[in-house]
Amino acid sequence: MQILSSSNxxxxxDAALTNQKNAFLSEFEVDPLWVGARKxxxxxxxxxxxxxxxxTGKQADYTIYYGDTLSPSKQEKLKFAxxxxxxxxxxxFSPLMETSFKIKVEDGENKEIHVLAFDSSNDEKKNYDKFIxxxxxxIHSSGVSSKDWGSVSLELEENKTAGFWxxxxxxxxxxxxxxxxxxxxxxxxxxxxxxGFPERIRDQFDFFPPxxxxxxxxxxxxQERI
Numbered sequence: 001m002q003i004l005s006s007s008n009x010x011x012x013x014d015a016a017l018t019n020q021k022n023a024f025l026s027e028f029e030v031d032p033l034w035v036g037a038r039k040x041x042x043x044x045x046x047x048x049x050x051x052x053x054x055x056t057g058k059q060a061d062y063t064i065y066y067g068d069t070l071s072p073s074k075q076e077k078l079k080f081a082x083x084x085x086x087x088x089x090x091x092x093f094s095p096l097m098e099t100s101f102k103i104k105v106e107d108g109e110n111k112e113i114h115v116l117a118f119d120s121s122n123d124e125k126k127n128y129d130k131f132i133x134x135x136x137x138x139i140h141s142s143g144v145s146s147k148d149w150g151s152v153s154l155e156l157e158e159n160k161t162a163g164f165w166x167x168x169x170x171x172x173x174x175x176x177x178x179x180x181x182x183x184x185x186x187x188x189x190x191x192x193x194x195x196g197f198p199e200r201i202r203d204q205f206d207f208f209p210p211x212x213x214x215x216x217x218x219x220x221x222x223q224e225r226i
Contacts, residue, residue: 034060042136054192062197067188070105070162073213074183080128080175083116088139092118094126096211103164103186111135111154117175118143126174133166146171153206154186162188163207184210 013141033052034044035058044060046052052063059065066077083089083098102110114137117128130136130143133152144150146168163186170180191198 059192063194065190067108071186073185076181078179161207
């Protein structure tokens, strides 16, 4: 009798049951389930499943897999000035403000990201409570509040997409002081399937989301302790 171990390999009868071989790094010793099913004429699909990497030829009929981390996460420190050059801007009860920052994308050109701030509260005070983040000075959304998460999709070469999540972690309502924004890693995904499948996935779900940011969580835990 053969038993599945915690790795991608089959557990041999004379091997210890405490085998801790890393499933992500181990070589396949047998066909994975979806490959065997394909050989039997079944239609298969995998989403972010270990070993189902299109670049190794082990993918399912429909596969979505981890791509590259094009830029690590970062805490962006921003200073705003009065905005210009934007079109179709939202109503603001204080002068529109803008800033920008650059993301160094691995093996590519730096991407400039633009941020537009507006005041949606008619309280006769400078109270910038909404932000629009874009890679081309174009309005893609109704804005994200300083307490919520937002995302930005980036167009890459060869019809590939990547993106990141962001959240403003320290803001001055009048934007007279430095504003701090957490930006996740910039990640892409591998999508493989019949003609048109990658495009449908990107149109409906956008970019492949980044994984947990352990480095940022460790820094946050350290700051809370001191």
